[in-house]
Amino acid sequence: MAPDLRELVRPAHTALVTQECQKGVLGERAIFPQLAEIARERMIPNAARLAKSARAAGVRVVHCVAMRRPDGLGSSSNARLFNAARKSEVQLIPGTEAVEVIPEIGAEDGDLVLSRLHGLGPMAGTDLDPILRNLGVETIVGVGVSVNVGMTNLVMDAVNAGFRFVLPRDAVAGVPADYAEAVIDHTLSLLATVCATDDVVAAWEAGE
Numbered sequence: 001m002a003p004d005l006r007e008l009v010r011p012a013h014t015a016l017v018t019q020e021c022q023k024g025v026l027g028e029r030a031i032f033p034q035l036a037e038i039a040r041e042r043m044i045p046n047a048a049r050l051a052k053s054a055r056a057a058g059v060r061v062v063h064c065v066a067m068r069r070p071d072g073l074g075s076s077s078n079a080r081l082f083n084a085a086r087k088s089e090v091q092l093i094p095g096t097e098a099v100e101v102i103p104e105i106g107a108e109d110g111d112l113v114l115s116r117l118h119g120l121g122p123m124a125g126t127d128l129d130p131i132l133r134n135l136g137v138e139t140i141v142g143v144g145v146s147v148n149v150g151m152t153n154l155v156m157d158a159v160n161a162g163f164r165f166v167l168p169r170d171a172v173a174g175v176p177a178d179y180a181e182a183v184i185d186h187t188l189s190l191l192a193t194v195c196a197t198d199d200v201v202a203a204w205e206a207g208e
Helices: 033-041 043-057 080-087 128-134 150-160 177-186 197-206
Strands: 014-019 060-066 112-116 139-145 164-168 193-195
Touching: 014 043, 014 128, 014 150, 033 043, 043 060, 043 139, 043 197, 060 128, 112 128, 139 150, 150 164, 164 197
Parallel strands: 014 060, 014 139, 060 112, 139 164, 164 193
Antiparallel strands: none
16 A cells, blocks of 8 residues: 555654755756756756755755865775766866755755765765764655666665655656656666655645
């Protein structure tokens, strides 16, 4: 039986987690331009709607951004993806615009912004897990990029850590778009509650 979405995303035990929704990944100058272009079609507008709705409902918003020091110290280099990012003209250097949350979503005073220098996703070896637990979070609503790697990694790490995961399929993106849809249908749907942005917004607007 499918879980009741309204109960699943009840504000008291839910956080909206954004994954790499930052200017250097999704902005006009992005490490992977094709991914950013696809994300602008519907992922970014829907993630922005979810962030606004979450704040209005009292749902915690946590932004997870990736960084890399100019000297590369502490960053991963054991996969082709990392090396491709390192060679890009856009670098995710701490303190620069590239690591700022995109303006469509924004980072407001009540939000938390967490950064990492390593890895494929925002949970393994970072503060995300304990911070969510300290906030009393049991359900993660996850948005961002990419379904190819980062979002899929987040879903699996979250489920392994005991969290329930809600995936608004129109608030995530991957390359190519049809591949991302297939991953959602055939892999992530086995681990997460897959729905639409409208469904989550309606649940939050319904309140207690």
